Amino acid sequence: MDIKAIKEQFPILQQEVNGHPLVYLDSSATSQKPIQVIEAVNDYYKQNNSNVHRGVHTLGSRATDQYEGAREKIREFINAGSTKEIIFNRGTTAGLNLVASSYARDNVGPDDEIVITPMEHHSNLIPWQQVAKVTGARLVYLPLQEDGSILLDDVKNIVNEKTKIVAITHVSNVLGTINPIKEIAEIAHQHQAVMVVDGAQGAPHINVDVQDIDCDFYAFSGHKMCGPTGIGVLYGKQELLENMEPIEFGGEMIDFVNLHDSTWKELPWKFEGGTPIIAGAIGLAAAIDFLQEVGQDEILAHETELAAYALEQMRTIDGIQLYGPEKRAGLVTFNLDDVHPHDTATVLDAEGIAVRAGHHCAQPLMKWLDVTATARASFYLYNTKEDIDLLVAGLLKTKEYFGNGFE
Structure with a gap:
């Protein structure tokens, strides 16, 4: 990978922040956009802006072709069996809520169990809490090992005939743990349970093959x-x-409507009520083209190398606490003794270094770590070892600034 050439394709990364070249280490929150994606969205609005599936005019046909072409590209990207299995929505949160509100509430009852982990993002925790409250089902948590990983033996011991849903993140947004979701799905299916995967931190970095994983939802x-x-x-x-009912009703998702009843379109459109996110889908297709041109395997290898280098370099800092397993995705979550992570992030920002600080939408995991908040540096294909060197220098400056007594 030619990281310099890749970075030059991201306009936002060419700027200075607070008098320093921007070092962006917050891609787990949101990644930056290459010029190809920006231009794809811009060109849609400049050349083809129209609603889809409705008009027979030229702009409508172009927009529909681009929108449905994006669906096919995504099908190929994750190796789904059909475009009927690709539902566009606002994001991971919306997707998980659709599964919880439509599938789970109709298929889970009293005394049934939903298996999750303490490392889940709130988006893959709160929907299941709500399902449990409505249905009388019980949430069962897999234990975490000291490094924040889970053991398949624990999965085998906890998933049983009462289990109806197993909902687990592919990659932890805090610990960087890469969970063995294919093996977990196999265990879930042995007990006729459904496997739901939060892929927010997985799909951007890992070659995802949903048919090989055999998950039910991703x-x-x-x-x-x-x-x-x-x-x-x-x-x-x-x-x-x-067999699932839509949870949003209105235009676009209907087949026939009369005064007292309605029927729905076939998949995937019955779950896409209203004007869809047309420009977003087109932009996502351009992003997939970009990622595939670089290569998902190459991206993961690069991030893994950066994470290992970051751990090595950050361990040279006295009084730093590092969280998560040794083998991890491209992020490092940490705290400096006696320095609040928000203060750490503020000092780093003054050096042009963007990291995330807070509970990362994972408050139960913060409680498990026995902290109120952490700082997190997350890496992507445009980051370098030099970025990590600047991060380490910034952390040393943070220690000096707060005079915390470290030698």
């Missing part, structure tokens, strides 16, 4: 994988989606 967001904000994808097995 949700991810465009904005974390070089695409626009406000566009996401829910993959679902066709036989499950066919």
Whole structure:
């Protein structure tokens, strides 16, 4: 990978922040966008702006071709069996809520169990809490090992005939843990449970093959994988989606409407009520083209190398706490002793270094770590070891600034 050439394709990364060249280490929150994506969205609005599926005029036909072409590109990207299994929405949160509100509430009852982990993002935790409250089902948590990983033996011991849903993140947005979702899906299916995967941190970095994984649902967001904000994808097995009811009603998703009843369009459109996120889908297709040109395997290898280098360099800092397993995705979550992570992030920002600080929408995991908040540096294909060197220098400056007594 020619990282310099890749970075030059991201206009936002060419600027200075607070008098320093921007070092962007917050891609787990949202990634930056290459010029190809920006131009694809811009060209749609300049040349083809129209609603889809409705008009027979030229602009409508062009827009529809681009929108449905994006769906096919995404199908290929995750190796889904059919475009009927690709549902466009606002993002991972919307996708997981659709599964919880449509599938789970109709298929989970009292005394049933939903298995999740303490490392889940709130988007893959709160919907299941709500399902449990409405249905009388019980949430069961897989234990975490000391490094924040999970053991398949624990999965085998906890998933049983009462389990109806297993909902687990592909990659932890805090710990960087890469969970063995293919093996977990196999265990879930042995007990006729449905496997739901939060792929927000997986799809941008890992070659995802939903048929090989054999998950039942996989949700991810465009904005974390070089695409626009406000566009996401829910993959679902066709036989499950066919039997699910939509949760949003209105235009675009209907077949026939009379005064007292209505019928729905076929998949995937019955879950896409209203004017869809057309420009977002087109931008996401351009992002996929970009990522595939670089290569998903190459991206993961680069990020893994950066994470290992970051751990090595950050361990030289006295009084730093590092969280997560040794083998991880491209992020490092940490705290400096006696320095609030918001203060750490503020000092780093003064050096032009963007990191995230807070609970990262994972408050139960913060409680498990016995902290109120952490700082997080997350890497993507445009980051370099020099970025990490600047991060380490910034952390040393943070220690000096707060005079915390470290030698």
